[in-house]
Amino acid sequence: MQHIRNFCIIAHIDHGKSTLADRLLEYTNTVSKREMMAQVLDNMDLERERGITIKSHAIQMNYVFQGQQYVFNLIDTPGHVDFSYEVSRSIAACEGALLIVDASQGIQAQTISNLYLAIEHNLEIIPILNKMDLPGAMPEEVKDQIVDLIGCDRDSIIPASGKTGLGVMDILNAIVDRVPAPKGDLNAPLKALIFDSVFNSFRGIIAYYKVMDGRVRKGEKVKFMNTDNEYHADEVGALKLEMEPRAEVLAGDVGYIITGIKQAKEVKVGDTITSVVNPTPIAIQGFEDVKPMVFAGIYPVDTEDYEELRESMFKLQLNDASLVFEPESSAALGFGFRCGFLGMLHMEIIQERLEREFGMTVITTVPNVSYKAYTNKGEFVEVNNPSDLPDPSHIDYVEEPYINATIITSSDFVGPVIALCMDKRGTIKNQVYLTTNRVELTFEMPLAEVVFDFYDKLKSISRGYASFDYSPSEYKLSHLVKMDIMLNKEPVDALSSIIHRDRAFDLGKKICKKLRELIPRQQFDIAIQASIGAKIIARESLSALRKDVTAKCYGGDISRKRKLLEKQKEGKKRMRSVGSVEIPQSAFMAVLKLDD
């Protein structure tokens, strides 16, 4: 156990985490140059393209230092706030963390929150100044930030470059030197922390864990304590580039287990594996059932594809247990699903994976958060869909979820950032200068406001430099109303939303205006209205299309004209109709793209 080192990497998107991790694999001969596809760890296409880690990964390396053989387990963590629970479990499995900071950009909000999490878990932090090869590197300034932040010795910061290989040996040696060996009792009953799981179409769900105490043996009966399910350990082993079966995985080490589980939901991140014969009395602390934060409807573009969508969603859930869904139907969109996501990125990822991996193009409705409504009779109603909100006359009060948001920005943009957050119903809690020109701002604001175009706006007012992170705080009383949209007096259920009363007029006006742009003119006039209950709060009208005819068939160019009309027909097929009004898909996401 003294020769095992378990560590993770904390870094902001684009600070070079994956490239540097690949260097570690290369220098420890875990992966030969030949096998090295750029960025081995991010192995989903989507991860590579976006340059982010969505799922956790783990990989074992061997490293010889001063004649001693060491085993390194690198646990790679997701880099986005949507997946912060997974991050916390990965951190709980480690004794050390590499803090990678881009020497040209400095510390970002996301880095800080994960760093605090690591410090809370008593991880040894190894600060690394990456991208030293860049001409814009400002090592001294960024070193100041790091020293300020973690109070480390200036000389302990390792200058590095994933690109040139600078500092890689120093990092490897520092892992041996500075990261403590795991502690654990090999003779105690088995206690292993699940920090991730993956789906394999041949072998089912494969769980990744760190053994805290005891050992996981092949052939033994094991129990997952929180789900209370028992399994047979068909195979256990180490996570090299490929899985490497072993007879047992001992305390302090990281490994995998295959038990023939078919459904990702049975394997919960944070759960404890123990032995059926000799169980541990107490599970590892910190287990949480992850709750979705954002809800939206997902519908097939072509109503006939509902069954196919259902199957695709089930398959996706096999390897993404955090996706939850149930069938729902909409007058405008037909049959589909109400889905719960960890956050907006998670929602985008699900949408993209449906498209890439299953060839399903879908219509996603405007997302909303989960509200708590209390009726006059004292009943509690969880509202995950605007249509769940009881009639206003029956509502006593409604609560909405708030978050603590942390934003780090250059001091030049403090004014606009504060203005944006105030506009989003935020209240400023704290303002700290990290350096002379970098400010950390803390706000309390409604989660619902972040779901709408907040992040894009933040990026644009700070010229892309502000970084943002949040954690849920509490539910608070709020004056919320349900706003409906009607086309020629027919309500479009998929366009209903729950919004703050003070913003209803403004938002209603903007939505009507946007819909007027997005809905094509039709053979009759269309009235677009926003209403709260029976009260119309905004109105636009779209005049009838007066003609839809090509002037002439060009010198016998009948093919071109036929193809144009074929396209027109295809386009219509993808529209939805409410009453006799045809609505393009883009309209259902309209609320997310309201310009000021």
Added chain:
Amino acid sequence: MAGIYIHIPFCKQACIYCNFYFEKGKKNQSLLVDALIKEIALRNNEITEPIKTLYFGGGTPSYLEFNYLENIINSVKANYDLTEISELTLEANPDDINLERLIQWKSMGINRLSIGVQSFFDSHLKWMNRAHNSEEAESSIKEALKLNFEVSIDLIFGIPNSTHEQWLSNLNKTITLGVHHISCYGLTLEPNTPWEKLIKRGQYPSSNDDLSAEQFEMADRVLQENLYEHYEISNYALKGKKAKHNSSYWAGEPYLGIGPSAHSYNLITRSWNFSDIKLYIESLSNNKRPFEEEQLSKENRINEYLMTSLRTSDGIDIEKLNELDIPVDDLKKQLTEEIKKGFVVLNDKALKLSPKGMLYADAIASKLFV
């Protein structure tokens, strides 16, 4: 019945709305005519039946030097059977028309002129960057009629900032002059035209559908009152003066298209020459026709029939539908709304568009597509 179309891709100047294939000036005329003559000879095996119509389109065919035109016609005569030809049309611009040219064209057998008048208002002509003025428009028509040409003119409606009075005046002038055939086109914004650029630069207004729709209905009413039959969405003719060549496109008859960007149809495939004068000349100097083609599936054929016949006053022939295995009841069901609104009229023989329905011809046709 078979026809030949010959594309003359040269113009004096560019009209702002035009996206046909052409180049400015005459410098490549000689080389191109050589290539046209080669293509005419090269493809003489594609049509063996007698040619009924020959049509020079453009570009501006009247801008072509007289001897070139003569060479082309002679080459057609040498390679195809013209014994049954009844219509020989030349597209001509008013500024190219004078007595001498008219006599020359007549001598070559040209019996029909399609004159690009567009409007009798100088402000409109200037706005569209046409090369002629209103006086030339009027005199060219008079001269052509005097020499017994069958005369068709093009008129454009829906010109932004034009008034209904102006449009009515254009129609009345046409009627008074005794023009035999009128093609009325709603001004349409096409991609990659000077107009599009001018709009982007904020220097020109965009198209105006409401204005177009109203002026379309005016033309339908005024011209029919004056005995012009509205026989195709964009075309009106006095009795016996329908355009034979263009009608053959809509009737699904075969035609041969010669010249860059010209389209051909032989009942099985549609093909089109590349829209590039240089490439065209080069390719034909090696006796190769530079073209692409598309084999028509049964669905393509049905859709083309529905689309083109719906544009004509004859409409979709019920008998033909039976031949194509399309149940009339299906169409009826799909068009319930349109029939109710009076856009579509259905009787035992045909399914037709009313004048109001013509304004939605594209939407209705695409709805019927299989």
